[in-house]
């Protein structure tokens with residue numbers, strides 16, 4: 001269990017990346033959903049002990065991460081949003097090297113671990129090829145293999161699915177699911193489907209603030225009877241947006257389906273069951289309105 005309390009971070013340039021963040025993250029997969037610049041990577045780097053917070057605490061299984069970074073690093077795996085790899089170094093050699101740095105000094109033991117992780121991430125048959133030549137999906141799977149060295153209790157993966165094609169994304173999702181429920185896994189993403197497919201617990205982050213957190217089903221249930229739908233043409237959208245709280249516009253077969261958040265049906269709209277996209281977009285919409293008003 002990971003508990004984040006009153007966490008704040010302002011960068012030297014004045015950007016407040018984390019604004020009093022409070023989160024309770026149980027074992028299993030936790031989705032951190034937010035748009036570009038929400039503060040996802042800032043939060044993950046802080047949990048991974050790679051940068052300091054200004055104030056607040058992060059407690060993992062009773063240990064304060066910010067005060068005991070060295071102890072936590074041993075139990076932590078981290079896949080950063082982007083990572084460089086040495087040109088031309090085969091996957092096996094690179095993972096073997098990283099395993100050594102992680103403290104696996106026994107050669108036989110290390111081989112077992114490295115072989116095992118390459119098999120688990122479906123890279124064993126590609127182990128002699130350079131990671132720098134891997135496709136995006138293979139690279140991300142290698143990223144998970146290195147993050148799993150030392151069998152961490154806390155695994156942090158920062159936007160791992162961006163840029164993957166549907167097949168590779170699916171493969172990556174299956175890999176994450178296979179990692180089990182016995183550790184805390186935090187996955188950041190701006191893709192709502194990543195969360196709806198994988199995460200029994202989630203939070204929505206925007207402009208450094210936690211807007212919602214909980215179980216996706218419960219968050220969806222909170223919107224029951226408040227989402228209304230209409231299919232319109234492009235020319236109609238602007239005037240509707242002026243009058244109604246439009247939370248999303250989705251293109252379908254060349255037309256636009258708009259979703260509106262309201263307690264009762266606006267003229268010409270029909271009811272539609274809420275989904276996680278509605279939860280996400282309505283949270284962002286409300287947050288934006290609040291910021292405009294203040």
Ligand SMILES: Nc1ncnc2c1ncn2[C@@H]1O[C@H](COP(=O)(O)OP(=O)(O)OP(=O)(O)O)[C@@H](O)[C@H]1O
Nearest residue numbers: 011013015017034035036037038039040041042043
């Ligand atoms: N090292 C830094 N110095 C100054 N500002 C930063 C730094 N890192 C991030 N920021 C700013 O902090 C805010 C949050 O950035 P962060 O990278 O944490 O967001 P994010 O949710 O990960 O976004 P993305 O989805 O684009 O990866 C942004 O406004 C960003 O420009």
Ligand SMILES: [Mg+2]
Nearest residue numbers: 040041081159
């Ligand atoms: Mg990021």
